[in-house]
Amino acid sequence: MAHLxxxxxxxxxxxxxxxxxxxxxxxxxxxxxxxxxxxxxxxxSLLAMLAGRLEPNSGRVTVRRGVDVGVLDQGDTLDDADTVASAVVGDLPEHEWAGDPRVRDVTAGLLAGFDWHASISSLSGGQRRRVSLAKLLIGDHDVLMLDEPTNHLDVEAIAWLADHLKRRWSTTSGALLVVTHDRWFLDEVCTRTWEVHDRIVEPFDGGYAAYILQRVERDRMAASSEAKRQNLAKKELAWLRRGAPARTSKPQFRIDAANALIADVPEIRDPVALRSLAVSRLGKDVVDLLDASVTYPSTGSGADTAVLTDVEWRIAPGERTGILGVNGAGKSTLLGLVSGTVLPTGGRVKRGKTVKVATLTQRLDELEEHLDSPVRVVLERLRTTYTFGAGSKSQELTPGQLLERMGFTSPQLSTPVKDLSGGQKRRLQLLLVLLDQPNVLILDEPTNDLDTDMLAAIEDLLDSWPGTLLVVSHDRYFLERVTDQQYAILDGRLRHLPGGVDEYLRLRHRQQEQSAAGPSASVSAARASSLTGSELRTAQKEVSAIERRLAKLDALINAAHQSIAEHDQDDYEGVAALTGKVDELQIEVAGLEERWLELSELV
Incomplete structure (x- = not known):
């Protein structure tokens, strides 16, 4: 491969x-x-030096002649005076850019529904991010350097971006460097990982999962100086290995080595102990939404806006649920019903007597009164010791120990809150919310301003938190890591997602296809859902049969991956045959999942 x-x-x-x-x-x-x-x-800073935007004190960066480098800055560099069209395609006539397949792909993926004549100054932060990305991606660059490209993007846009980057070049052309805390995105797109630490850049093969495995191996050999970091990484590796099987499909992720490393690592959460403690703290009743609807009155002469319709949701003690939905779908309204800040206009909300709800918002309101106080003093005012965990695994921590667990160093404990970085303020905000001892915790985009190590530390803390957890996040990895089930708000209704985020993306894709097809498609879909009694029973039986087959295929795919890992890698034909078997199984899985979704719509 040529050097770039x-x-x-x-x-x-x-x-x-x-x-x-x-x-x-x-x-x-x-x-x-x-x-x-x-x-x-x-x-x-590393990306800026490689892109020629930051001059090093010594050393040099060389770029092969003719190589074009495109850069997405972490900050917003758009000109407020531009329109969307001028920012993205410049002065190109419409017949030129509209005939370019790449431009059509990018604009359809990122700017669908945008007013091309709208001023940049009128756009939200998420919309501006999409325009910046579109402006870069329509270019014909040999190297793309993306600094936090998923900031302000929702789950759908992140999935589209990952797919675009995988299709953009052939496997032996182009190059991508991406800085992001979105671990799902890293694992989906990247084949190599650079870890920046202690004045060096350390390379690893593979995406995020493979990097975690290799880091655990490195830390194990590096003795006890990295003991705390090693244990946290091993716990994350255990979740990666035992979680979604697709993560282990990349050949760089050596399954046999992973299994050996996590053999003595317990499950990341003890659901029985946590649920038992949650029941003792909450009772059996948490919050029940009973046919709850929310309609906002019109501000003008138009019709009222129905945001949520007939939502039935009985939240259980110890439940850990992720909420998905496009911006404006009603996620904040739903959480407002749970917390009591929004009242239903139809139906009712029943709340348990002992329920104490706390919300971690995207703002930093909890820190306002503490800005001039040192970090240690802020916690000592609240309580001298804190207990985390359930049953025999519970432990009592001092404020200093708790802060250390969240990545604060000794000098930082004496730093005034106003002088902390964005990520440090975010961690302190979460601690203050937890230390108020709520039994229902709502997290609204909690991953902002946090790096991957700090996200792992917060996930570790939440693993031992006994209570009901509701999470809204565009960070797919975090959402899947800390919750046990996901729901989506689609067309104002709350829908359970047995297939998780992947199912949500398929449903949204189908929803968009039906919208594009017009009203007739929606009518046809409604008619198709009207099954007779015998038809309904037949469909339910088929759903059950598909679920059993999917479980069997999952075991077969895991066994095939194990065989590949243990197989002689010099036996190319044998490895190719095993890989072909995996491909066939995955094709069958894809077909069954599509059929399962169709039947689920009907039953």
């Missing part, structure tokens, strides 16, 4: 510290590199 760009002996110093010390690395055609590391360790 490289760096030799890069050194970068800021007035207070050294960021990089003699870093050398290269990017070749076909590379898909995820850049991870703690906030402040230099990920964005």
């Amino acid at each position: 760009l490289g760096a030799e002996a890069l050194q970068l110093e800021f007035p207070t510290r050294i960021i990089f010390d003699s870093v050398s690395l290269g990017v070749d055609e076909g590379d898909r590199i995820g850049v991870v590391g703690r906030n402040g360790d230099g990920k964005s």
Whole structure:
């Protein structure tokens, strides 16, 4: 593979510290590199140096002649005076850009429904991010450098972006470098990982799951100095390995090694103990939404706006649920019904007597009164010791121990809250919410401003939190990691998603296809759902049969992956045959899942 760009002996110093010390690395055609590391360790600075936007103190960056590098900045660089059209396609006439397949693909994926004549100044943060991405992606770049591309994007847009980047070049051409805390995105797109830490850049093969495995192996050999970090990584590896089987399908993720490393790691959560403690704290009744509807009155002469319709949701003690839906679907309204800040206009909300709801919002309101106080003092005002965990695994922590568990160093404990970074403020905000001892916790986009290590630390803390947890997040990995089930708001109704985020994306795709087909398609779908008694029983039987077959296929695919991992890698024909078997099984799974969704719509 041809070399595209490289760096030799890069050194970068800021007035207070050294960021990089003699870093050398290269990017070749076909590379898909995820850049991870703690906030402040230099990920964005590394991209800026490689793109020629930041001059190192010493060393040099070389770019092969003719190579075009496209960069997506973490910040907003759009001109408010531009329109959407001028920002994305410039002065190109419509007949030129509309005839370009790439432009059509990008605009359909990111800008569907946008007013092309709208001013950039009138757009929301998420809309501006989509315009910035579209502007970059329609270009014919050899190397793309993306700094936090998933910021402000919803689950659908993130899935589209991942698919676009996988299709954009052949496997042996182009190159991608991406800085993101979105671990699902890293695993979906990247084939290599660079970890930025301690003034160096350490390379790993594979995406996020493979990186975690290799980091655990590295930490194990590095002895006890990394013991805390190692244990946390092992716990995350256990979830990756035992979770969605698709994550282990990449050949870089060595299943036999992973199984050996996590053999002594218990399940990440003890659901029985946590549920028992949740019941003792909450009682059997939490919050029941009974045919609840919310309609907002019109501000003008138009009709009232129905946001939620006939929602039936009985929230159980210890339930851990993720909520999905497009912006404006009604997620905040639904959470408002649960917390009591929104009253239903139809139906009713029944709340248990001992329920105490706390909400972690996207704002930092909880910190306003503490801005001038040192971090340690803020916690000591509330309580001298705190208990986390359930049953025999419960432990009592001092404020200092709790802060250390959340990644605060000793010097940072004396730092005034107003001087903390965005990620540090976010962690402190979560701690203050938890330490108020709620028994129902609502997290609204909790992953903002956090790096992957801090997300793992928060997930670890939530694993031992006994209570009912409701999460709204565009971070798919986080959502799947901390919740046990997912619901979606579709057309104002709450719908359970047995197939998780993948099912939600399929339903949204089908919804968009029906909208594009017009009213007749919706009418046909409604008619198709009217089954007679015998037809309904037949459909239910088929659903059950499909679910049994899917479980069997899942076991067969896992066994095939195990065989590939244990097979002699020099036996190319044998490996190819096993891989072909996996492909056949996965094709059957895809077909069955599609049929399952069709039947689920009917029954």
